[in-house]
Amino acid sequence: MRILYNLGMILLDWLMKIGSKRSDKLKLAVKGREKTFESIKSFREIQSGKLVWFHVASLGEYLQAKPVIAAFKKQHPHWVVAVSFFSPSGYEQVIKKKQEWVDFICYLPIDSPKNAHQFIDLLSPDMAFFIKYDLWANHIFAAKKRKIPLYLVAASFRAEQVYFAWYGGFFKKLLACFDHIFVQNEASQELLERAGLKSISLTGDPRFDNVYKTSLQPKLFPEIAQGITQKVMVLGSVWQEDMDNLIPFINQSKNLQFIIAPHDINAGVIENWQKAITLPSIKYSEFSKVGQPTAWNILIIDNIGMLSSLYQFAQWAYIGGAMGKGLHNILEPLAFGIPVLFGPLKKVSKFPEAGISNQNGCGFTVKDEREVKTVMEKLSQPAHYEQACQAAKNLVNDNLGSAERTIEIIMIETWKEE
The missing domain is CATH 3.40.50.2000 (Glycogen Phosphorylase B;)
Known part of the structure; x- marks a missing residue:
């Protein structure tokens, strides 16, 4: 399955480049990724301190991440915050103005093993958060290999998803990489527990904090x-x-x-x-x-x-x-x-x-x-x-307080480990 997944990433990269000749959105996505590694390297030369990395798919997931970022910064005011986007509809809008608490914004490279290792090595995060559902296997495996604490926040699962299918072992392994998964609802928690996954907490949807x-x-x-x-x-x-x-x-x-x-x-x-x-x-x-x-x-x-x-x-x-x-x-x-x-x-x-x-x-x-x-x-x-x-x-x-509850649990777990 991992071989098929990586072949899929090669195909995705090719299709995006072909599509960029006709689609303005894909053109932004392809062109924006061309400078990702260079911009990370330049940024880390200036900001070399402890860094927390948040990955989001697009604007909606970024709005979920914002209250979590704010809650994290209250506990770790001196950490650097980096946010990666997959979609240009999120990146291109957010990059237009300075974002509170966020120090660096970039595109996530196409999820090949080579790109993932280079991204993690250059960014060098001390902690990583994935928001809701945009899970890229090679980036997650690369972070896990380097023993970077991984958290999945605002997750919402459905029984028909590949993670719970009989052929979904590769994707279940992906979920198992996370040190803790924070879910929006009881149905998601029950699905994960039946799948044998542990360290799951029901903390709700941080979008409520953001819209409020x-x-x-x-x-x-x-x-x-x-x-x-x-x-x-x-x-x-x-x-x-x-x-x-x-x-x-x-x-x-x-x-x-x-x-x-x-x-x-x-x-x-x-x-x-x-x-x-x-x-x-x-x-x-x-x-x-x-x-x-x-x-x-x-x-x-x-x-x-x-x-x-x-x-x-x-x-x-x-x-x-x-x-x-x-x-x-x-x-x-x-x-x-x-x-x-x-x-x-x-x-x-x-x-x-x-x-x-x-x-x-x-x-x-x-x-x-x-x-x-x-x-x-x-x-x-x-x-x-x-x-x-x-x-x-x-x-x-x-439904307020999801972000604070999430960071509180992480702080308690980190304190226990220390």
């Missing part, structure tokens, strides 16, 4: 606030499948204002949505720059990076992706204490937060335009609305 912090200190957008005259619904990370159900509701809702944040900023798609929406709409890039208030019924956010703070203006939210590649972050609006709607999930077990929000009465699955209208009519009634808002607040408050 954002809700306390959202970015301010006075130019948006000045144009609000009615109640607002934010449609976050929406795709065409979502808008097919939402546009009829928007066109019937003259007493509401909508902020629409597409998942992909595509000028052609946005133009088509504007044509289909009968109410006046404006793109954020068209806002007046002279300080005059801009009136709007439908505001379309045609940039990246604003969404997590836009929920401060909303009474309701709809989060997209459930009917496509996967549900986006519903915890962000819940942290602002508002109910959230989303489409029917293709893989329910992959997004446990959706089911939890359904059970708690603050998340609502809507499969078509009729259900959007029905749920919104109910949530427009004061008693139902207040109940859903309180449920959202309770859900978030009850």
Whole structure:
């Protein structure tokens, strides 16, 4: 299996390079990796102290890592923090500005044995964290060979995953490399224990810590606030499948204002949505720059990076992706204490937060335009609305502290070993 895995990495490298000729995203991924080793070497020549390495797949996993990084730095303020990304959609956004607590950011090289050993030797971490699911065998084996403490944080497993299949011995061995695995839910803990793995702790999802912090200190957008005259619904990370159900509701809702944040900023798609929406709409890039208030019924956010703070203006939210590649972050609006709607999930077990929000009465699955209208009519009634808002607040408050619990357990284990 290890031979097949390494052949797969060769194929992955080749496919990414071929694909980079047609895909801007792959082009960024390939080009960014060309300078990884050089940038690590230069960084470690300047920062040679103790280093903790966090690996994340993309932006969502980085947001899970952020509160863990903060909790770690409270205990080890003099350690250097390095973060590696696999996906350019995470790396390219995060690298744009200085990240609190983070000293170095890079791409993870393609997971060949040679790349993995070179990466670990150059970075020379004293401790390593992998977030949620992005596990690369050769990098993990290389770190284990050097006796670097390894931790898997915010892990969420499903019975159908390869780790628990009869042919999954290679991948189970991968999980066994971790000194401790911190899981989000009881189902994951039970799966790992039945597989014979040890040193497992149920500490929850650190995303709750991150979204709660954002809700306390959202970015301010006075130019948006000045144009609000009615109640607002934010449609976050929406795709065409979502808008097919939402546009009829928007066109019937003259007493509401909508902020629409597409998942992909595509000028052609946005133009088509504007044509289909009968109410006046404006793109954020068209806002007046002279300080005059801009009136709007439908505001379309045609940039990246604003969404997590836009929920401060909303009474309701709809989060997209459930009917496509996967549900986006519903915890962000819940942290602002508002109910959230989303489409029917293709893989329910992959997004446990959706089911939890359904059970708690603050998340609502809507499969078509009729259900959007029905749920919104109910949530427009004061008693139902207040109940859903309180449920959202309770859900978030009850799940805070995952990052602190994770680092506390690691500190106790480290102290025992010393």
